[in-house]
Amino acid sequence: MLAYTPHKPAIHYLNPVAWVVVELCDGSSGSQIYAAFKELDKGRIGEPELKEAFESAMDxxxxxxxxxxxxxxxPLDGREVNP
Structure with missing residues (x-):
């Protein structure tokens, strides 16, 4: 998959893992995105390899x-707010 960034003109090639991860990026926390990514894997890949693939894609x-x-x-009451 190719992605374009107009603010910093460039075309980026995304491997399949990066494509899935970018689709999961919806404003959720990193741990929530990783949990969704892990759920899609359904245990096919071992945890260390899966985490490494996720972190590489995020990088x-x-x-x-x-x-x-x-x-x-x-905020003071401890709830998380994303601006």
């Missing part, structure tokens, strides 16, 4: 400017 997406990682804001 590719962040480095390429295709996804942003933001720090959640924690």
């Amino acid at each position: 590719q997406l962040v480095d390429g400017g295709l996804v942003d990682v933001t720090r959640p804001i924690r």
Whole structure:
């Protein structure tokens, strides 16, 4: 799959894992996205390999400017809020 970033003109090649991960990036936390990714795998790949593939894909997406990682804001009552 190819992705284009207009803010920093470039075309990026996404391998199948990165494509799945970018589809899962919906504003959820990294652990929630990883849980959804793990659920899609259904135990076919061992945990260390799956986690490595996920982290590699996230690194590719962040480095390429295709996804942003933001720090959640924690209000006084402890609930998480994403701006």
